[in-house]
Amino acid sequence: MPAVLIIEDEAILAKNIRAYLQRHGFEARVAESAEAGLTALDEFSPDAVLADYNLPGMDGLALLTELRRRDPRANVIMLTGHGSIQIAVEAMKRGAADFLGKPVALDELKLVLERVLSHRQLEGALEYYRERQAEQSGVERLLGNSPAMLELKQKLRQLIEAERGIREGAGPAVLINGETGTGKELVARALHFDGARHAHPFVELNCASIPTNLLEAELFGYERGAFTDARQRKPGLVEAADRGTLFLDEIGEVDIAVQAKLLKLLEDRTVRRLGGLREQSVDVRFVAATNRDLEKMVREGRFRADLFFRLRIVHIAVPPLRARADDVLLLARKFLKVHGARYGKPNLKLSESAERALRGYAWPGNVRELRNAVEQAVLLADRESIEATQFPFCESLAAATEPAAAPEGEPPRSAMPAGGVNLGDVERDLVLQALNRTGWNVTRAAQLLGITRDTLRYRMEKHRIKPAG
Numbered sequence: 001m002p003a004v005l006i007i008e009d010e011a012i013l014a015k016n017i018r019a020y021l022q023r024h025g026f027e028a029r030v031a032e033s034a035e036a037g038l039t040a041l042d043e044f045s046p047d048a049v050l051a052d053y054n055l056p057g058m059d060g061l062a063l064l065t066e067l068r069r070r071d072p073r074a075n076v077i078m079l080t081g082h083g084s085i086q087i088a089v090e091a092m093k094r095g096a097a098d099f100l101g102k103p104v105a106l107d108e109l110k111l112v113l114e115r116v117l118s119h120r121q122l123e124g125a126l127e128y129y130r131e132r133q134a135e136q137s138g139v140e141r142l143l144g145n146s147p148a149m150l151e152l153k154q155k156l157r158q159l160i161e162a163e164r165g166i167r168e169g170a171g172p173a174v175l176i177n178g179e180t181g182t183g184k185e186l187v188a189r190a191l192h193f194d195g196a197r198h199a200h201p202f203v204e205l206n207c208a209s210i211p212t213n214l215l216e217a218e219l220f221g222y223e224r225g226a227f228t229d230a231r232q233r234k235p236g237l238v239e240a241a242d243r244g245t246l247f248l249d250e251i252g253e254v255d256i257a258v259q260a261k262l263l264k265l266l267e268d269r270t271v272r273r274l275g276g277l278r279e280q281s282v283d284v285r286f287v288a289a290t291n292r293d294l295e296k297m298v299r300e301g302r303f304r305a306d307l308f309f310r311l312r313i314v315h316i317a318v319p320p321l322r323a324r325a326d327d328v329l330l331l332a333r334k335f336l337k338v339h340g341a342r343y344g345k346p347n348l349k350l351s352e353s354a355e356r357a358l359r360g361y362a363w364p365g366n367v368r369e370l371r372n373a374v375e376q377a378v379l380l381a382d383r384e385s386i387e388a389t390q391f392p393f394c395e396s397l398a399a400a401t402e403p404a405a406a407p408e409g410e411p412p413r414s415a416m417p418a419g420g421v422n423l424g425d426v427e428r429d430l431v432l433q434a435l436n437r438t439g440w441n442v443t444r445a446a447q448l449l450g451i452t453r454d455t456l457r458y459r460m461e462k463h464r465i466k467p468a469g
Contacts, residue, residue: 002117003027005046007037007063008079009055013104017050020106026113034058038066047117048097050109053080053087061090068095075116079104139190142183143334144327148319151458156187159314160195169283171195173266175251175311176289177452178318181368184289185249187318192245197285200244203237208250216258217274226275238271238282245285251311252292252303263307286311295443317452321363321370328358331367335374336386347384357388362398369394428463431456440467 004026008014011032018028029044031037034055041049049067053060060078067074078091081102088099097116100109139156142149163171174191176184185204192202210218217227221236238246248254254262265271266286270279288311297303321328332350340348350358363369377390430449438444446456460466 001025001027002048002113003029003044003046004113005037005040005044005049006030007032007034007049007051007055009033009052013102017104017106017109021110021113024110032056034060034063034066037063038070041067041070048075048077048113050077050079053078053091061087061094064091064094064096077109077112077116138194142186142190143331144324145330146319146324146326148323149327151455152187152316152318155316155454156190156194159316160191164196166196170197170269170285172313173286173288173311174314174316175294176287176316176318177294178289178291179320179366180291181366182318182320183367184291184318185247187316188245188247188249188287188289191287192247192285195245195285197244201241202245202247203241204247204249205237206249208253212255212258215254216261219258220261220271220273222274223276226273230275233273236271236273238265238284239280241284242282243284245287248286248288250290251288252290252294252297256302256304259304259307263304263310266307266310315452315454317454321366325359328363328370329355331370332358332374335371336378339375339378343378345378345381348378348381348386349384351385351387353388354386354391357391357393361391361393364394364397424463427459428465431459431463431465435460435465435467 002025004021006014006017006028008017008030009032014030014032018030021028029040029046031040034051035057037049037051051060051063051067055063058066060080064076064078067076072095074095075097076095077098077100078088078096079100079102080087091099097119098112100112139153139160142153142156144150144153159171159174174188176187178184188204189202192198205218207215217234217236219236219238221234221239222230224230224233248262265282269282269284271282272279294303294308294312298305298308321331329350332355336348336350337346340346358370365372373391373393376392377386380390431445434445434448435442438448442453442456446453449456451459
């Protein structure tokens with residue numbers, strides 16, 4: 001039942017308003033002065049306040065200021081018998097939710113209250129979901145203790161810390177690269193919700209899910225009449241993300257024509273709706289993600305080189321699950337706990353054979369495949385111990401992600417000498433071989449080693465490898 005505090009010194013009017021609101025499902029209380037209203041505020045905790053302008057002692061505008069000081073989200077509706085436009089304007093400037101003249105039409109008052117409270121309820125719901133989204137995001141929410149994940153999380157923390165020192169404008173654009181199912185969206189959310197823009201919108205758009213002819217309208221918005229079905233003005237997602245982050249997932253699917261407009265947006269930080277004449281400045285931080293090889297697409301002319309370099313100011317590579325063998329069981333147990341609680345099977349555990357199978361599988365679908373596999377095993381479990389046979393492994397797809405076998409007659413590549421090796425020396429030697437073979441071209445050397453340029457540079461710094469001279 002919504003609670004309304006009526007601060008009105010005309011006793012008959014206050015009594016009539018209270019009786020009317022109580023008949024229509026409101027809880028109402030009356031205070032005869034501003035001071036009495038402020039005293040009742042903490043005890044009654046109203047959802048809305050009806051405040052008269054002409055009150056003994058403190059007037060309505062001063063009361064409004066004090067109410068908003070105590071609670072910036074207070075919903076205050078001003079009542080006055082003067083009907084002065086100047087008073088109305090001043091009340092709205094000080095944060096009044098609405099302004100009504102006397103004599104008050106009670107049915108109109110009820111409509112205004114319902115609208116104000118509905119808006120407050122919507123704001124509360126949005127705040128709840130924003131807080132829940134923030135709680136579920138962040139660097140610490142990225143599960144994994146493998147070297148690859150520790151390296152990724154350290155890089156994210158360094159980037160977030162560096163961005164806190166930016167005094168003006170948005171942080172640099174970030175390009176997140178990784179296979180399908182590795183968690184690129186979680187990385188983007190970590191950058192936003194742990195960063196300086198966490199209090200502002202995080203707007204996500206999957207570029208592959210929207211037809212090309214609609215993608216531009218979704219991004220930039222449109223004016224009424226811009227095209228056949230444009231019956232009303234619609235702001236775009238770029239405007240919605242102002243002061244926050246715009247996450248463009250599957251950026252490799254964007255058409256060349258839209259790429260040109262994205263480039264202009266990134267360079268000028270302005271947006272113009274379709275059919276509009278006015279350009280608006282926007283303060284948006286851009287994060288893009290893809291599972292495609294954008295460098296190859298640039299060479300083939302399917303992705304603009306200037307947009308690629310504009311997006312790739314900071315590059316983050318998300319490792320596949322097969323490169324995070326130490327994390328497989330950690331993630332599996334997490335998913336087992338979540339899905340076990342969901343399906344009313346909280347005591348499930350993995351058998352030894354299941355753990356061996358999970359660690360030995362290549363996971364072509366990465367973390368998403370692992371999560372889905374565990375969910376199916378939980379759903380179909382008929383006893384507390386889950387066995388390896390209960391997991392729906394896709395062996396034919398996994399084979400494509402495993403390294404090729406050595407030719408017949410040659411020792412396997414993973415064979416270790418009887419006397420053992422020094423892993424650091426082997427790694428340094430392989431890095432040097434790749435660099436020498438490619439004439440110290442870091443990009444080509446990284447391709448030979450099957451790692452990213454950033455990872456190779458990290459290995460070079462680690463082993464203090466520098467070109468001669």
